[in-house]
Amino acid sequence: MTDLDTADVVQHGERLRAPKVRLRSPLGVWPVALPAAAIAAVVVATTAAMRSWPYQEWVRTSAEFHQQNTFTAPIAAAAATYVAGRLLPPSRIFALPVAARAGLRTVLPQLGLLLAAFVGAYLLGFVPLLVVTVRGAEHGGPDVPVVLTGVLGLVLATAVGYLIGVVTRTPLTAPISAVLLFGTAVLGSTGDTFSALMPVLYVKPLLGSVQSTPFVVYRLAFLTVSTVAVVWAAARLLRRHRADGGRVRGLTALLPLLLPVVMAVPPLVSKPALFAYETEPPRVCRTSGTVEYCVHEGHRSRLDVVVAATDAVLERHGGPAPFTRIYDEALRGHPVDGTPVWRPDRRDTVLWVPIQPASPTETRPVQALDVLSGLAGCFRLRVPADSPSVEIAQQLGRRLEGMSTAGNPFSGLPDPAVRDWIASHGDRITGCALTEEDLPRR
Structure with a gap:
């Protein structure tokens, strides 16, 4: 995922060629650029109705950052599966267990490029709504933890899609990733049972109410731990692949996924309060x-x-x-x-x-x-x-x-x-x- 160019450097009177590192995908720009453009376009299109409101509310704009995961998360997951499926078949040198770059040294550059493109496109798509909200909101400002919930939701979706590509080692499973992530969005929108675990909520907050602090903190912790576990599992699994036609040995590589499973139990047993009234609203x-x-x-x-x-x-x-x-x-x-x-x-x-x-x-x-x-x-x-x-x-x-x-x-x-x-x-x-x-x- 890195390309080494050279630059002229003068040292002790001699011209040397120093390496310059640039991120680049071996598949070219389109497998990353097209889904990134689609993510930005979806956000711009689906927030158009909000931009036509007579006035804006920061609580609604902040919540929209995680609500937009409904359609953008499946796009990011499918694209990540496609990229991983194309880059990680047994024939790829850095996909072999004997390769020096097998594991995190392969996962992090590849996944990092995807995240930079998708998260950047996601935030870019919100620029028109943010401009309108800055001009039209009459009180308050962005709720940063709530906004971060939406960003982490997209990060996790990308990581999950990448893990599916690592497991299957084929781009043909990209539709499975899209359906899986869309299903989780639908699951979160059916009620408050899974609200602490899914970025998308079944109801949006109104002015005068706020997402409760324990609820937001738990969502941030769950999304963070889940992302780390998925990336960790992808790296472990990549090291255990064998060039024997794609079969996977050693399912213990997936043990990190038990972390989010354990964290999912408490909010399912005792559902947290989603919203609270704003204290002493002006x-x-x-x-x-x-x-x-x-x-x-x-x-x-x-x-x-x-x-x-x-x-x-x-x-x-x-x-x-x-x-x-x-x-x-x-x-x-x-x-x-x-x-x-x-x-x-x-x-x-x-x-x-x-x-x-x-x-x-x-x-x-x-x-x-x-x-x-x-x-x-x-x-x-x-x-x-x-x-x-x-x-x-x-x-x-x-x-x-x-x-x-x-x-x-x-x-x-x-x-x-x-x-x-x-x-x-x-x-x-x-x-x-x-x-x-x-x-x-x-």
């Missing part, structure tokens, strides 16, 4: 009328949008708001005085609203509409969805939102008439007890 608040609005510092630009949309609904409603505080879900970790969740019998209640860049709903105060229209009461009382009371609550909600639809008994009514009707039916609205007899007459 918030920005504003009072409009009788309602206090608070959002996470990372959602500062959304505060005016939430206030304007909710105030418009309250104006159409007319009556006193049954809630006094509307808080961003990202503030769940912040101590809240009074009632922590909405209750119809308490005005010091908190109405929690989700604010997410992936699905911006700030212009539609859904939670406030549900409360004001009585739909929240229907949910609380578990009234069947096909009940006339639920249908009337939905129609009232659409009218309060300013939507005029055909067949809606509240459409066409002026705002003062809607306010008067709401004032006279307040208890029945809250209790999801409206019937067709209660509808306004024209």
